[in-house]
Amino acid sequence: MKRKAFFNIFFIFSLIFLISCKKESVEKYDIEFFNTFDTVTHIIIYDSDSKRANKELETMHNRFNELHKIYDKYNDYEGLNNLKTINDNAGIEPVKVDKELFYLIEYSLDSYKNISNKTNIAMGPVVDTWNKYRELYEAGKTKEEVVELLGSEIPTKKELDLSRQYLNVDDIVLNKEDQTVYLKKKDMQLDVGSVAKGYATELVAKEAEERGVKSEIISAGGNVRAIGGPIDRDYYSVAVQNPYKNSKEEKDFLTVLKIKGKSVVTSGDYQRYFKVDDKNYCHIIDPESLMPGNIYRSVSVITEDSLLCDYLSTSLFLMPYEEGRELADKLNVDVIWAFPNGEVKVTDGAKKLMVEQ
Numbered sequence: 001m002k003r004k005a006f007f008n009i010f011f012i013f014s015l016i017f018l019i020s021c022k023k024e025s026v027e028k029y030d031i032e033f034f035n036t037f038d039t040v041t042h043i044i045i046y047d048s049d050s051k052r053a054n055k056e057l058e059t060m061h062n063r064f065n066e067l068h069k070i071y072d073k074y075n076d077y078e079g080l081n082n083l084k085t086i087n088d089n090a091g092i093e094p095v096k097v098d099k100e101l102f103y104l105i106e107y108s109l110d111s112y113k114n115i116s117n118k119t120n121i122a123m124g125p126v127v128d129t130w131n132k133y134r135e136l137y138e139a140g141k142t143k144e145e146v147v148e149l150l151g152s153e154i155p156t157k158k159e160l161d162l163s164r165q166y167l168n169v170d171d172i173v174l175n176k177e178d179q180t181v182y183l184k185k186k187d188m189q190l191d192v193g194s195v196a197k198g199y200a201t202e203l204v205a206k207e208a209e210e211r212g213v214k215s216e217i218i219s220a221g222g223n224v225r226a227i228g229g230p231i232d233r234d235y236y237s238v239a240v241q242n243p244y245k246n247s248k249e250e251k252d253f254l255t256v257l258k259i260k261g262k263s264v265v266t267s268g269d270y271q272r273y274f275k276v277d278d279k280n281y282c283h284i285i286d287p288e289s290l291m292p293g294n295i296y297r298s299v300s301v302i303t304e305d306s307l308l309c310d311y312l313s314t315s316l317f318l319m320p321y322e323e324g325r326e327l328a329d330k331l332n333v334d335v336i337w338a339f340p341n342g343e344v345k346v347t348d349g350a351k352k353l354m355v356e357q
Contacts, residue, residue, distance in 0.1 A: 025048060027047070027050070030042065030057070031061055033064075036200075037196070041218070043057055043060055043216065046231050056213060060208055064220075067203065071101065071192050072084060073189070073192075090189065091186030096180050097179060101181075103199075104195060105181055106174055108195055115315070119195070119311050119314045119315045121172075121192050122168065122188060123191055123285060126285055127193070131283075133153075133154055133281075134281070136149065137276075153277075154276060161290070165185070195307060197310060201220050201263070202307045206227075208227065216228070222266045222313075224238050224263060224264045226260060226261060227261065228261060229261070237258065237259075238258075239252070241253060244297065255355075256355040257302065259353070262302055262304055263303060263305060263306035264300060264301070265301050265309035268297060269284070269292075269293070269297055273292075284317050293317050295318070295319075295320065296338055299324075302335070302336075302349070324337070328347055334350035335347050
């Protein structure tokens with residue numbers, strides 16, 4: 001799966017001691033794991049019952065595992081039709097899938113047509129092409145070695161343009177009644193890395209809330225989702241990573257946000273990237289140019305739904321500021337844009353959420 005910036009967002013928590021009306025101590029319980037969505041996931045809940053809290057954390061961990069397998073485009077799992085199954089059957093036959101996968105694809109196609117065409121889940125072939133180069137550079141290969149292996153230091157326009165015929169979202173056929181997905185062309189590949197983690201985070205959080213959890217926060221890489229707030233105050237403090245940090249002396253975070261019942265998702269260019277001749281090539285690819293985005297260092301989106309946050313963080317990262325600001329205002333979401341020159345622009349709502357520093 002395409003991965004968003006690793007550890008884009010981390011959060012700041014204070015230790016809480018509170019006595020309830022039953023004289024029970026409400027304490028913090030947490031779990032951290034690295035076996036889903038190729039990122040570190042950290043979940044914290046506050047509860048007065050340790051057994052109940054730990055069972056809830058285990059349930060959420062297991063649910064993340066289930067969703068990771070459903071959205072995985074690289075691995076097969078016995079008895080499960082997942083994203084890889086759809087891609088393997090491109091141009092062959094429709095694939096019946098679980099409701100979580102069908103809904104995510106349906107949502108992504110609807111959002112592509114009605115919100116922004118900058119987030120395209122049919123980008124799999126292009127993402128794989130760029131990943132092929134990035135993995136070699138991450139493995140320590142020099143530019144000369146990459147050229148020897150692949151013929152060029154980065155993907156050529158000709159190489160990228162060969163994939164354009166497979167990027168048409170109209171070639172993704174959904175049958176809602178049968179809950180099947182069919183890719184019309186044989187070499188098509190879906191990649192839901194721009195939305196899957198956001199939807200998984202939203203699902204896990206909401207399902208926990210339905211089971212009675214009143215105070216929790218999930219951080220899955222660049223995705224943060226809060227249910228309620230901490231027990232002792234009205235909000236969680238969520239820190240947005242500083243994309244300009246180049247030394248230990250510089251701040252770790254760009255700003256700190258006051259979050260209650262909201263999600264914060266950041267897309268950035270400073271974690272998943274490779275460098276050639278002092279130029280960075282990040283993992284977020286524009287579906288029009290087929291080149292990595294370079295307008296911003298990071299874009300953070302704040303609203304209730306983590307799936308919408310995830311979708312928009314990719315789209316806005318690839319849109320000129322004026323166009324992105326208009327979309328943010330239209331959808332009533334808050335955004336922080338960090339530009340390469342160090343300038344930071346924010347919506348009025350985002351500014352109100354910032355903790356004074």
